[in-house]
Amino acid sequence: MDPEYSNRTKCQKPISVKKSLVAIPVSAGASGTGLPYAPENWPCPGDIWRWKVGKRMSVHGYWIDRYLYLPPRLLKEKVPTSGQHFKSRLLVEQYIREKFPDVDVEAFFSSFIWKIPCKGQTAEIDGNVFSFIFPKRVQVTGHSESETVREAGGCKAGNKMCNLRLQARKYSLPLLDCDICCGEPEFCRDCCCILCCKTIDWAYGGYSFIRCEATVDESFICAHVAHLDCALRTYMAGTVGGSIGLDVEYYCRRCDHKTDLISHVMRLLHTCESLDSRDDIEKILNLALCILRGSEQMRVKSLQNRIESVMAKHDSMLFNPA
Ligand SMILES: [Zn+2]
Ligand SMILES: [Zn+2]
Ligand SMILES: [Zn+2]
Ligand SMILES: [Zn+2]
Structure with a gap:
């Protein structure tokens, strides 16, 4: 590190507590300087950081894209991310640990508010306006069973079924860092729907x-x-036109990846056989038809025909029981 820069980064110490800070909801694309969403007078007096939000909204009403910019004085040195801003809390943390190894990272993050609430309850995504569900927080009173489960490192939603399955579930790679839904105390990535927060079955x-x-x-x-x-329901699955552009696919709002749903439909048909x-x-076949609806793919057409014939067969069995 060049000595001039190391002097520039030195100062530090005073870190205020965010208790008195109030998170004021902001609109998509909003930006600003300093508190409550960016540090002030740190590491040196007069150092004001900048913040900005994107357009994607979480189910809990926070901006998914949230950026932090270094104060101008520190910008002269390269930031270990592309450009001049940090795209995630993890990247900020890495920077702080590298440049200020003696600083308590938790104290640093407590000096300002990281999660920025969205103004209003709707968001515009690619020209479509979506309204979001804001689930009520479940109050955990006393030492409930679900709390015990959470302490043991199991399902944070206290879902017994989920705990049984956790042992069987292993991924070849570490899980994507998520401070949007997974940072919520009662949200479990394994069993809570990212769109309604209720548990899966x-x-x-x-x-x-x-x-x-x-x-x-x-x-x-x-x-x-x-x-x-x-x-x-939220146009994140099935066949959707516009810029999201889905063709019998599922669009994950957490990571922006698309998953082909044909194999899921095949699995549905297989399940029905038993x-x-x-x-x-x-119920299952209807879901399959909803997933397939609107696609022009040939293989989809033949799947639709197959489902419809199965349904017709069941209808005739109902009217002419063997
Ligand atoms: Zn769970
Ligand atoms: Zn998550
Ligand atoms: Zn759901
Ligand atoms: Zn995903």
């Missing part, structure tokens, strides 16, 4: 949800889940 081979298994930056796995119903309940079969 593993019934019938988990037909009703999709897990994003995309590899992000070649070294992390996303692993967030969503109900297919929720995804279809079921007896007409209601259950119908």
Whole structure:
């Protein structure tokens, strides 16, 4: 490190506590300087950091894209990310640890507010306006069972089924760092839908949800889940025109990756073969048809025909029981 720069970064010490700070909701694309969303007078008096938000909104009403910019005095030296800003909390943390090894990173982050709330309850994504559900926080009173489960490092949502499955689940790569939903105390990446925050159901081979298994930056796995119903309702699944551009695919709002849903539909059909309940079969096949709807692909057309014939067969069985 050049000596001039090391002098520039030195100062430090006074870190205010964010208790008195108030997070004021801001609009998409908003930016500003200093508190409450960026540090002030750190590492040296007069050093004011800058912040900016993007356009993507989390289910909890926070901006997913949240950037932090160095104070101008420190900008002269290269930042270990592309450009002049940090795109994630992790990158800020890396920078602080590298440049200020003696600084308490937690104290640094407590000097300002990281999560920036969104103004209003709708967001515009690629020209479509989406309204978001703001789930009420579940109050954990006393030492409940779910709390015990969380302390043991199991499912944060206190879902017994999820805990049973956690042992069987292993990924070849570490999980993508997420301080959007996974930072919430009662949100479990393994069993909570990123769109409605309610838990998923593993019934019938988990037909009703999709897990994003995309590899992000070649070294992390996303692993967030969503109900297919929720995804279809918010145009994050199925066949969707416009700039999102889906063709029998699922778009993960956490990592922006698309997952082909044809194999999921095939699995649905397979599941139905082993079921007896007409209601259950119908529910599953209807979901399959919703996923396939609107696509022009040839293989989709033949799948639709196959499903419709299965449904017709079940209808005739109902009217002419053997
Ligand atoms: Zn869970
Ligand atoms: Zn998450
Ligand atoms: Zn959902
Ligand atoms: Zn994903």
